[in-house]
Amino acid sequence: MPSFGKTSIQRLETCHKDLQTICNEVIKYYDFSVIEGYRTLEMQQKYFKDGKSKLDGINQKSKHQSLPSLAVDVAPYPIDFKNEHKAKARFYHLAGYMFMASEILYKEKKITHKLRWGGDWDIDNYFNDQSFDDLPHFELVKV
């Protein structure tokens, strides 16, 4: 059974309890790493400048900026960020696990939020109707 490394655990601890519950369930079945939880304003501004985020951190805040963080960035392990079809496909694969787990945990009343994913911002299960993909990104939404 896969398990989180020390760094992933530390990053996950900065996240909302629901994100912790979801990730701690998925890791039992699928090996992945937590790349980021809570994010400082300084880091958010850097990502904005680098084009990795659409949010400037001040006028538009990221869900990573609250503490606990309402967003988590995750990647299948071993991590491969190549911009190539089959490398990217692994993120879609992981997303399936994340959503399955969150649906079950929500139904069991173990979490109180649902997930929104950076691969499907409008949550319609179509991935070709968006121009900005943030495949590692999952955030909590109120139901």
Ligand SMILES: [Zn+2]
């Ligand atoms: Zn993110």
